[in-house]
Amino acid sequence: MNGPDGPYGPNGRDDEGDDIFGDVPFVDEEFDHDRLEEELRQAAAVLDPVPAELRRAAIEAYALHDLDARIAELTFDSLVDAIPVRGAVDVPRMLTFHTGGLTVDVEVTDEGLLGQLLPPQPASVEVLHGPRAGAALTADDLGRFACDAPPSGPFALRLRTAAEVVVTEWLKA
Numbered sequence: 307m308n309g310p311d312g313p314y315g316p317n318g319r320d321d322e323g324d325d326i327f328g329d330v331p332f333v334d335e336e337f338d339h340d341r342l343e344e345e346l347r348q349a350a351a352v353l354d355p356v357p358a359e360l361r362r363a364a365i366e367a368y369a370l371h372d373l374d375a376r377i378a379e380l381t382f383d384s385l386v387d388a389i390p391v392r393g394a395v396d397v398p399r400m401l402t403f404h405t406g407g408l409t410v411d412v413e414v415t416d417e418g419l420l421g422q423l424l425p426p427q428p429a430s431v432e433v434l435h436g437p438r439a440g441a442a443l444t445a446d447d448l449g450r451f452a453c454d455a456p457p458s459g460p461f462a463l464r465l466r467t468a469a470e471v472v473v474t475e476w477l478k479a
Contacts, residue, residue, distance in 0.1 A: 375464070375471040378403035378410055383477075403463075403474045410463065410474060418456050423449030423465065432464040433457060434476075440464075 382402035391397070399414040409424040423429055426449035433441040433453055445451040445465070457479040465472045 375473045376405045378405040378408065378463075378465075378472050378474045380475045380477065401477070405472055406470075408465075408467070408470075408472060410465065410472070412463070414456065414479060416456055418452060418454045421445075421451045421463070423451075423467070425449070427467055429465045429467040431466075434462045434464055434473075435459065 380401065381404045382400065384397070384400040388400070396416065401412040401414065403410040403412070407425070410421060411424065412419055412421040419433070421431070423445055426447065427445070428447050429445040429449070429451075431443040431445055431451045433443065435457060441453050441455060443451045443453055460476050460478050462476045463474040465474075
């Protein structure tokens with residue numbers, strides 16, 4: 307008799323309840339999930355490998371993850387907050403980031419970027435550019451730092467002071 311499940315009942319059993327797919331029922335506990343996962347990983351690595359650039363970007367994105375870092379919020383952007391001046395051309399972009407007691411002022415031009423930490427203090431500064439390696443800079447005792455290459459595309463700054471690690475919001479150059 308054919309029921310709504312076809313000639314065999316639900317779960318592949320006939321009218322007598324026998325398993326039509328074999329005499330031995332499938333037991334999940336005996337199945338080696340780890341081995342299957344490893345075989346699938348190996349097959350994917352051969353048949354559809356991850357591009358080297360994407361792998362490098364993923365590793366660098368994970369390296370950007372810093373549990374101790376504080377996020378410095380953008381509090382001023384001259385593209386949005388400033389009043390335009392008539393006749394001014396090639397005006398640098400001014401940015402201000404703030405977190406807790408630290409303020410980071412940055413000027414972005416076609417020649418690069420200049421910045422200063424307030425209150426003034428030495429720090430190591432990295433200009434982060436997504437998948438590309440970031441520029442490593444040093445802020446002097448007055449908190450000043452500079453980079454000769456202007457950022458292109460999305461960028462952020464990672465600052466390591468004596469007291470904390472701070473990462474700015476990401477912005478498009």
